[in-house]
Structures are given as C-alpha cells and as structure tokens.
Amino acid sequence: MFVLTIFLLIVLFIIFKLVLIVEMREVCVIERLGKFRAVMQPGLHFLIPFFDRVAYRHETREQVLDIPAQSCISKDNIQIDVDGLVYIKVMDGAKASYGIEDYRRASVNLAQTTMRSEIGKLSLSETFSERDTLNETIVREIDKASDPWGIKVLRYEVRNITPSLNVIHTLEKQMEAERQKRAEITLANAARDSMINLSEGERQEAINLSEGDKQKQINEAEGRAREIEIIAEATAQGISLIAEAATQPCGDDAIKMRLMEEYIEQTGNILDKADVSILPSEIAKLEGFFEGMDKVTAAAKGAK
Numbered sequence: 001m002f003v004l005t006i007f008l009l010i011v012l013f014i015i016f017k018l019v020l021i022v023e024m025r026e027v028c029v030i031e032r033l034g035k036f037r038a039v040m041q042p043g044l045h046f047l048i049p050f051f052d053r054v055a056y057r058h059e060t061r062e063q064v065l066d067i068p069a070q071s072c073i074s075k076d077n078i079q080i081d082v083d084g085l086v087y088i089k090v091m092d093g094a095k096a097s098y099g100i101e102d103y104r105r106a107s108v109n110l111a112q113t114t115m116r117s118e119i120g121k122l123s124l125s126e127t128f129s130e131r132d133t134l135n136e137t138i139v140r141e142i143d144k145a146s147d148p149w150g151i152k153v154l155r156y157e158v159r160n161i162t163p164s165l166n167v168i169h170t171l172e173k174q175m176e177a178e179r180q181k182r183a184e185i186t187l188a189n190a191a192r193d194s195m196i197n198l199s200e201g202e203r204q205e206a207i208n209l210s211e212g213d214k215q216k217q218i219n220e221a222e223g224r225a226r227e228i229e230i231i232a233e234a235t236a237q238g239i240s241l242i243a244e245a246a247t248q249p250c251g252d253d254a255i256k257m258r259l260m261e262e263y264i265e266q267t268g269n270i271l272d273k274a275d276v277s278i279l280p281s282e283i284a285k286l287e288g289f290f291e292g293m294d295k296v297t298a299a300a301k302g303a304k
Contacts, residue, residue, distance in 0.1 A: 017049035027093040029056040039093040051265060056097040058090045065104060067111050069160065072119040074127060079164045082119060082127075086111045086142070087154040095150025103149045107142065114141045128163055134158060170226065 021044055022028050028040040032052050048054075069083035088107055090096050100106050118137050122130060135156050143153040164170065 001190065013050050018046055019046040020047050020054065025061050027058050027060055027090070028054045029058070029093050029097045031055040039188060040060045056093070058093045058096050060090055062087055062089045063104070063109050065111075067108055067115070067159075068277065069162075070112055071118065072116050074119055074124045075121060076123045077168050078124045078126065080119070080127065080166050081160070081164075081283070082115060082158060083160050084111070084115065084156060086156050088146075089152045089154060090150060091152045092150030095148065097150075100149040103146070106149065107146060107151065107153070110142050110145055111138065114138050114145075115158075124167070125162065131158055131161075132217050 020028065020030075020040060022042045024041050024042045026042070029054055030037045030040055030047065032048070036055075037052065065086045065088060067084045067086055069081045072080055072082050074080060086107060088103075090103075096103050111206065115134075115138055118134055118141075119127060127134065135158060138156045139153055142156065146153055
C-alpha cells in the first residue's frame with residue numbers, strides 16, 4: 001500500500017511536470033536543460049519532465065507603471081517636481097526575458113531620465129501648456145530605447161508638475177500683478193471709450209445744430225424770396241392795371257391824383273412816427289385841402 005502511494009505520487013508529479021496550461025493573459029518562456037526552447041502561448045502544452053521547465057512568465061496585458069516624483073530643472077532654471085504614468089505591453093516574451101534583467105524597472109528609470117531631459121528643454125510655462133507634446137516626445141524616446149527589450153511603450157502621461165514653494169509664491173505675485181495690470185488697462189480703455197463717445201456725441205450735436213440752423217436760414221431765405229416774388233407779382237399786376245387805366249380818358253389826372261394821395265399819406269405817417277419833425281406838420285393836412293379842391297372842381301364842372 002505504501003509503495004502504491006509512492007508510485008501514484010510519482011505519476012502525479014510526472015503528469016504535473018508533463019502538462020503545462022498557459023492562461024490567456026500570459027506567455028511562458030520554456031528552457032530545456034538551461035537553454036531557450038520556445039515561448040508558449042495560451043493553451044495546453046506538453047513538456048519533457050526534468051528536461052523542460054518554465055523559466056519566465058510574462059503578463060501580456062497592458063501594464064501601468066508608476067513613475068515616482070523626481071526633481072527637474074526647467075529651461076528657465078526653475079526647480080519642479082514631476083511624476084507620471086507609463087503604459088507598456090510585452091510584445092516578445094523571449095526579448096523580455098533575455099534582453100533586459102527587469103524591463104519594468106528599466107522602463108521606469110528610462111522614463112525618469114527621458115522626462116528629466118525633456119523638461120530641461122522647456123520653460124516652466126511651456127511644461128504646463130505643452131504637456132501633450134511632452135508626453136508624445138517621452139513615449140517616442142522610451143519606445144525607441146526599449147525596442148530590444150521586447151516591450152511596446154503605448155503612452156506616457158505627466159501626472160503632476162509641482163514647482164517649489166518659493167516659485168509658487170513668486171508666481172502668485174506675478175499673477176496678482178498681471179491681474180492688476182489687466183484691470184488698469186481695462187479701466188483706461190473704458191475711460192478712453194467714454195471720452196470718445198462723449199466727443200462723438202458733442203460733435204454730432206454740433207452737426208445737428210448747424211444743420212438745423214442751416215435749414216432754418218434756407219427756409220427763411222426761401223420765405224423771403226417767395227414774399228418778394230409775391231410782392232413783385234402783385235406790384236407788376238398793379239402797374240399793369242395802372243397802365244391800362246392810364247389809357248382811359250382822364251387816366252393821367254387819376255394817376256397824378258393817386259400819387260399825390262400816396263405822398264401825403266406816407267408823409268403823414270412819417271411825421272407821426274418820427275421823434276423829430278423835419279417838416280411842418282400842417283403839410284399833412286394838405287390831403288383834406290386837395291379833397292376839398294376836388295369836390296369844388298367837380299361841382300364847377302357839373303354847373304357848366
């Protein structure tokens with residue numbers, strides 16, 4: 001019974017060494033008598049017991065490696081602490097086993113040195129604004145160096161960029177000064193725009209007043225011209241009627257009489273309105289004298 005148990009254990013041990021099950025998420029590197037034999041893909045495989053052994057197992061899924069924070073000096077000589085994440089994937093199990101001792105540690109160290117080198121090419125402000133470019137550059141440099149290791153660097157992400165406390169304090173003062181500068185510029189622009197608007201308003205007001213005065217003068221001139229035109233037309237019509245009347249019998253006497261009446265009437269008006277009398281006031285009574293004379297003349301003509 002004891003011998004049977006020992007035999008069964010030996011058989012189970014041989015079967016365990018004979019059969020290899022590789023999971024879907026990994027690959028196995030097989031060595032035969034210490035020499036590389038093959039890379040076993042996921043599935044069921046058979047080995048030669050005591051001759052073949054699984055030397056390495058590699059994760060084939062994408063792996064995330066944490067890059068510890070490190071001190072870097074930017075192009076403008078500012079000390080900053082930078083950390084990040086690097087994403088890698090094993091592409092060749094044999095190279096990952098024999099091309100490098102520890103590809104994970106090597107990837108982290110390479111990412112740190114590359115990041116330090118790239119940060120030194122940028123100023124502090126550029127490290128924040130050019131983060132995508134920085135990530136792409138680091139990925140390209142790491143992937144180029146890690147190709148013999150059988151791994152593929154998929155991407156790199158800068159996680160934190162932290163300046164020193166003195167730099168942060170200086171940046172805060174600079175930002176405060178910049179905000180104050182922008183505020184003063186805004187106020188100055190507002191004052192300038194206000195003055196411009198006021199001057200434009202005054203200019204427009206002056207233009208409107210001048211246009212109104214101009215139109216007023218034009219209207220008054222047109223009114224006076226129309227008045228003169230109407231008076232001239234009336235005068236011409238009156239002269240025409242007078243001329244027509246002058247051709248009638250006794251027309252000349254009537255015209256002379258009318259002129260005399262107008263003269264006497266205007267003379268009387270002048271004497272009434274003038275402060276100083278330049279003619280005897282009795283001359284204004286000549287109108288009554290001539291009226292009486294007309295009546296006498298008319299009576300005499302009727303008696304004949």
